[in-house]
Amino acid sequence: MKRLLLVSTLFLTAMVSAQDLDEQIKGALSSTVQDIKTFVAIPNNSINSVDIYRNISWLTNQFKQRGFNTTTLSTSGEPLFFGSLPMEDDRPTVLFYMHFDGQPVDASKWSQEDPYGVVLKEQKEGQWKTVPWENLKGDIDMEWRIFGRSVSDDKGPIIMMLHALDLLKSNKQKIPYNVKVILDSEEERGSKPLPDAVKQYKDLLEADLMIITDGPVHPSGQPTLVYGCRGITTVNLTTYGPIKPQHSGHFGNYAPNPGMQLAQLLASMKDAQGRVTIKGYYDGIELNDDIKTILAAVPDDKGQLLARLAIKTPEKVGDNYQESLQFPSLNVRGLSSGWVGAQARTIVPDKATAAIDMRLVPESDGDRLKKLVKAHIESQGFYVTQKEPSLEERITYDKIVTFEEGSFTKAFRTDMNHRHAQWLTKVMNANFDEELVHIRIMGGTVPIAPFINALNVPAIIVPMVNPDNNQHSPDENLRIANVKYGLKAFYGILSTPIE
Amino acid sequence: MKRLLLVSTLFLTAMVSAQDLDEQIKGALSSTVQDIKTFVAIPNNSINSVDIYRNISWLTNQFKQRGFNTTTLSTSGEPLFFGSLPMEDDRPTVLFYMHFDGQPVDASKWSQEDPYGVVLKEQKEGQWKTVPWENLKGDIDMEWRIFGRSVSDDKGPIIMMLHALDLLKSNKQKIPYNVKVILDSEEERGSKPLPDAVKQYKDLLEADLMIITDGPVHPSGQPTLVYGCRGITTVNLTTYGPIKPQHSGHFGNYAPNPGMQLAQLLASMKDAQGRVTIKGYYDGIELNDDIKTILAAVPDDKGQLLARLAIKTPEKVGDNYQESLQFPSLNVRGLSSGWVGAQARTIVPDKATAAIDMRLVPESDGDRLKKLVKAHIESQGFYVTQKEPSLEERITYDKIVTFEEGSFTKAFRTDMNHRHAQWLTKVMNANFDEELVHIRIMGGTVPIAPFINALNVPAIIVPMVNPDNNQHSPDENLRIANVKYGLKAFYGILSTPIE
Numbered sequence: 001m002k003r004l005l006l007v008s009t010l011f012l013t014a015m016v017s018a019q020d021l022d023e024q025i026k027g028a029l030s031s032t033v034q035d036i037k038t039f040v041a042i043p044n045n046s047i048n049s050v051d052i053y054r055n056i057s058w059l060t061n062q063f064k065q066r067g068f069n070t071t072t073l074s075t076s077g078e079p080l081f082f083g084s085l086p087m088e089d090d091r092p093t094v095l096f097y098m099h100f101d102g103q104p105v106d107a108s109k110w111s112q113e114d115p116y117g118v119v120l121k122e123q124k125e126g127q128w129k130t131v132p133w134e135n136l137k138g139d140i141d142m143e144w145r146i147f148g149r150s151v152s153d154d155k156g157p158i159i160m161m162l163h164a165l166d167l168l169k170s171n172k173q174k175i176p177y178n179v180k181v182i183l184d185s186e187e188e189r190g191s192k193p194l195p196d197a198v199k200q201y202k203d204l205l206e207a208d209l210m211i212i213t214d215g216p217v218h219p220s221g222q223p224t225l226v227y228g229c230r231g232i233t234t235v236n237l238t239t240y241g242p243i244k245p246q247h248s249g250h251f252g253n254y255a256p257n258p259g260m261q262l263a264q265l266l267a268s269m270k271d272a273q274g275r276v277t278i279k280g281y282y283d284g285i286e287l288n289d290d291i292k293t294i295l296a297a298v299p300d301d302k303g304q305l306l307a308r309l310a311i312k313t314p315e316k317v318g319d320n321y322q323e324s325l326q327f328p329s330l331n332v333r334g335l336s337s338g339w340v341g342a343q344a345r346t347i348v349p350d351k352a353t354a355a356i357d358m359r360l361v362p363e364s365d366g367d368r369l370k371k372l373v374k375a376h377i378e379s380q381g382f383y384v385t386q387k388e389p390s391l392e393e394r395i396t397y398d399k400i401v402t403f404e405e406g407s408f409t410k411a412f413r414t415d416m417n418h419r420h421a422q423w424l425t426k427v428m429n430a431n432f433d434e435e436l437v438h439i440r441i442m443g444g445t446v447p448i449a450p451f452i453n454a455l456n457v458p459a460i461i462v463p464m465v466n467p468d469n470n471q472h473s474p475d476e477n478l479r480i481a482n483v484k485y486g487l488k489a490f491y492g493i494l495s496t497p498i499e
Numbered sequence: 500m501k502r503l504l505l506v507s508t509l510f511l512t513a514m515v516s517a518q519d520l521d522e523q524i525k526g527a528l529s530s531t532v533q534d535i536k537t538f539v540a541i542p543n544n545s546i547n548s549v550d551i552y553r554n555i556s557w558l559t560n561q562f563k564q565r566g567f568n569t570t571t572l573s574t575s576g577e578p579l580f581f582g583s584l585p586m587e588d589d590r591p592t593v594l595f596y597m598h599f600d601g602q603p604v605d606a607s608k609w610s611q612e613d614p615y616g617v618v619l620k621e622q623k624e625g626q627w628k629t630v631p632w633e634n635l636k637g638d639i640d641m642e643w644r645i646f647g648r649s650v651s652d653d654k655g656p657i658i659m660m661l662h663a664l665d666l667l668k669s670n671k672q673k674i675p676y677n678v679k680v681i682l683d684s685e686e687e688r689g690s691k692p693l694p695d696a697v698k699q700y701k702d703l704l705e706a707d708l709m710i711i712t713d714g715p716v717h718p719s720g721q722p723t724l725v726y727g728c729r730g731i732t733t734v735n736l737t738t739y740g741p742i743k744p745q746h747s748g749h750f751g752n753y754a755p756n757p758g759m760q761l762a763q764l765l766a767s768m769k770d771a772q773g774r775v776t777i778k779g780y781y782d783g784i785e786l787n788d789d790i791k792t793i794l795a796a797v798p799d800d801k802g803q804l805l806a807r808l809a810i811k812t813p814e815k816v817g818d819n820y821q822e823s824l825q826f827p828s829l830n831v832r833g834l835s836s837g838w839v840g841a842q843a844r845t846i847v848p849d850k851a852t853a854a855i856d857m858r859l860v861p862e863s864d865g866d867r868l869k870k871l872v873k874a875h876i877e878s879q880g881f882y883v884t885q886k887e888p889s890l891e892e893r894i895t896y897d898k899i900v901t902f903e904e905g906s907f908t909k910a911f912r913t914d915m916n917h918r919h920a921q922w923l924t925k926v927m928n929a930n931f932d933e934e935l936v937h938i939r940i941m942g943g944t945v946p947i948a949p950f951i952n953a954l955n956v957p958a959i960i961v962p963m964v965n966p967d968n969n970q971h972s973p974d975e976n977l978r979i980a981n982v983k984y985g986l987k988a989f990y991g992i993l994s995t996p997i998e
Contacts, residue, residue: 229748230748232748232845234843236839236840236843241808241810242807242808242809242810243808243809243810246808247942247943248828248830248832248856248858249728249729249731249858249941249942249943249944250941250942250943251808251942252828252830252856252858252942253773253814253816253817253823253824253826253828253858253942254804254808254813254814254816254820254823254824254942255808255810255813255814256773256810256812256813256814257773257814257830257831259765259831259832259833259834259853260765260766260768260769260773260831262762262834263761263762263763263764263765263766263831263834263853264762264765264766264769264771265762266758266759266762266763266766267759267762267763267765267766267767268766269759270759270763272763272880274752274755274756274759305753306894307894308741309740309741309742309745309750309753309754310741310742310890310893310894311740311741311742311754311755311893311894311897312893312894312895312896312897313755313897314753314754314755315752315753315754315755315756317752317753318752321753324752324753325752325753327752329747329751329752331747331751331756331847332756332758332759332762332836332837332848332851333747333758333837333838333843333844333845333846333847333848334758334836334837334838334839334840334842334843334844334848335758335761335762335834335835335836335837335839335851336834336835336836336839336840337831337833337834337835338831338832338833338834338854339832339833339854340735340833340834340835340852340853340854341735341835341852341854343833344733344735344832344833344854345832345833346731346832346856347832348830348832349831349832349833352831352834353839353840354758354762354839355837355838355839355840355843357747357751357845359747359748359751359752381771391809394809394810394811395805395806395809395810395811396811397811398810398811398812442748442749443746443748443749443750443751443752443753444746444748444749445748
């Protein structure tokens with residue numbers, strides 16, 4: 001607690017001892033969990049507009065009670081919830097992003113009757129046993145969990161923010177900057193209306209920093225900041241043999257085999273260790289010693305990773321897991337030609353297709369990478385076309401590839417040395433004793449990346465929920481210790497002046 | 500006709516002028532076609548035992564009328580029909596093989612109501628028009644065709660043989676060797692009982708030469724002898740990534756990709772022109788100048804072949820189509836990993852499979868080739884196992900292949916210089932003016948190859964039906980000119996002493 005006390009004198013405008021705050025937060029757990037239960041009870045699959053409106057109505061009430069001006073932003077899809085506390089011109093502005101929609105539920109796969117009816121549980125001898133709801137009034141075990149759709153992803157964090165605001169108020173703690181809140185209604189369906197909303201509501205959304213509270217903390221369970229995520233694009237490659245599948249007896253050794261052509265083409269793109277050999281693919285990416293140190297500091301458990309994948313050795317794009325995520329990937333996500341297994345037929349197939357996804361980093365623009373891949377395919381002697389080749393093309397070129405490009409989502413990555421990033425680091429370090437994990441960029445792609453890029457604002461993810469929360473799956477859950485963590489993180493963030 | 504007259508004086512025991520024989524054959528067309536119609540009317544899908552018995556009963560009657568001793572040979576499946584003319588010890592014996600079972604029919608896809616009700620047709624302005632059946636009594640157009648299941652494959656040839664026997668009898672022409680006939684009842688389902696029948700009925704089936712009358716003549720329409728066919732074996736190769744499909748964002752660049760591993764493995768097996776680069780794969784195959792001359796003499800229409808396949812250039816295993824068939828193939832008949840198209844998911848798949856078929860030639864024993872492929876895979880750094888790898892194996896080896904072997908059917912190839920082959924060549928040359936096409940080995944695999952190999956007898960295919968007969972498909976047909984051709988070929992073969 002030494003550290004918090006030191007920092008407190010520097011940052012807090014009202015003084016609450018670390019110990020007192022801890023007690024306050026413990027005291028707030030019961031009502032926070034109760035509100036999560038109430039909020040989760042409103043179904044939130046965004047294909048049901050009416051449910052989205054019911055959620056917005058509930059949120060409007062909650063934020064209004066806490067002094068927010070609220071509105072709904074109409075979009076090409078479902079409306080977004082927007083709220084802001086009274087603005088003061090001479091202060092920086094932080095935009096908080098969360099989402100209140102949830103993944104669809106298949107109740108038959110859940111251990112509880114109703115995925116929207118939150119259940120409190122504790123683990124005993126490896127089994128999750130229900131804890132009576134009224135037990136929340138007594139001593140609360142930090143290892144209890146609440147189960148229900150969106151408790152973790154992402155309704156829980158919204159309620160944590162609301163209750164952190166209540167604690168600030170009861171401590172007469174002013175928020176030393178302007179606060180805006182945008183709550184997404186279609187995150188689980190790709191947040192499609194979001195980037196356009198930026199154009200429409202530019203002034204409303206303008207901010208100096210965006211804080212995203214979604215997703216779990218690092219698997220180690222340590223406090224975590226995530227500064228970016230990879231983007232994605234896709235490309236399908238199809239090679240061609242005879243115009244119709246042919247008898248492999250009559251034409252094996254004569255009709256060109258599209259599967260072999262595809263294999264040879266793909267093989268030319270990577271070395272045996274999984275590194276892309278296409279010229280320029282990794283251009284612009286330089287991991288200097290500082291970055292390497294930051295990446296190496298992430299407490300990834302390599303043994304656990306390998307055990308999870310059941311592999312001996314990972315690919316060697318980077319020297320460790322975090323390094324591998326700093327590079328764009330080129331992943332064969334699917335292969336198809338003719339038939340295999342019981343359906344296999346003795347044919348020379350007419351075509352073969354590889355479905356590829358490419359995870360992007362800020363240095364690797366999706367269009368640039370696809371151009372490199374296309375040029376590489378041409379350098380391998382293929383004629384490249386965008387559609388199924390015509391008869392004329394088939395008899396003109398020996399090797400043909402149909403190159404179908406998918407759309408792409410850009411990566412985002414906020415400079416870890418940005419002063420707002422440093423501020424957030426200080427806040428987290430001041431509030432938590434455990435080592436803070438800095439994820440320079442995460443491997444996956446979040447749907448809000450285009451929104452972030454459109455806003456052109458530094459954005460940092462502050463995850464709060466437990467890593468084993470069964471996000472998107474049956475039995476989604478939220479650990480009580482992580483509710484406490486979230487209340488504390490929000491309190492710290494909302495009470496600390498931005499330097 | 501000059502040639503026939505010359506040969507006649509050498510070979511025929513009774514003298515019929517070529518012109519007279521031609522008239523006799525023309526005269527026999529109507530009754531031959533009538534008998535094909537009668538025979539085809541008995542359905543012959545071998546999954547219906549009763550139909551097989553009805554066919555055998557009809558055949559027994561027909562062969563008995565022509566002086567044959569007949570019997571049915573019981574097998575593990577449907578019985579075989581066997582017949583022989585009275586044997587004389589001091590003469591060579593020829594065993595004729597044909598089959599009377601047929602492919603299943605889907606009447607809805609035929610142009611006629613009943614695939615077993617033979618229809619006579621002629622082509623007018625690109626359309627097939629029905630010709631009244633009674634027109635067979637008048638002048639018969641050689642371009643008419645009869646349509647029905649098995650008219651070509653393979654009931655027609657059986658009737659041609661029967662009517663050639665009738666012509667021999669009416670000309671008092673003795674057959675100068677012993678004749679045995681085996682008629683298969685399960686050819687279209689792979690002739691599975693046949694090889695074992697050789698063990699059981701060895702003495703009965705013993706012969707100096709086997710003549711197989713099945714399949715079409717060369718696409719040029721010229722008289723054809725086929726001396727062999729390739730065998731086949733299969734192997735499935737499966738490579739492994741993470742034990743379960745993983746999120747391609749979180750694990751792209753870290754979890755090994757099984758599709759890329761498979762591509763690199765396959766690519767290492769062939770060069771860009773389709774030639775197998777696995778050491779020893781083509782060992783033992785030498786195409787000397789004599790063989791190359793024979794292969795080059797086959798009047799394949801390369802332009803037509805390329806147009807049919809819609810390709811610019813064939814693979815370069817041989818210098819021409821026939822040469823390519825002298826080598827074993829290594830054909831990727833199927834590829835599968837993850838998903839492609841609308842089902843594509845952003846995953847690193849858990850495995851990738853290639854289904855491979857290998858057409859065999861006499862020089863390339865299937866077991867030997869599979870051993871070479873396996874050794875090659877090992878030389879590429881893979882651990883090879885016969886089944887799905889265990890967890891222990893997954894974490895012990897970086898690259899694993901499951902190598903699943905299919906059964907194999909050997910190739911057969913009769914020496915074109917064998918004296919019986921030379922005899923058959925002389926017979927065909929004596930009876931037909933058109934250049935005889937010698938197919939050293941055909942690309943496909945015939946189900947009777949194991950039977951031939953078990954009998955250990957020189958075997959030659961003497962195809963008689965038109966190449967465009969729609970074998971195995973709706974609207975199977977037989978050209979009248981090919982009925983005439985068959986009668987003449989059988990007459991020549993059955994009347995010429997074996998040298």
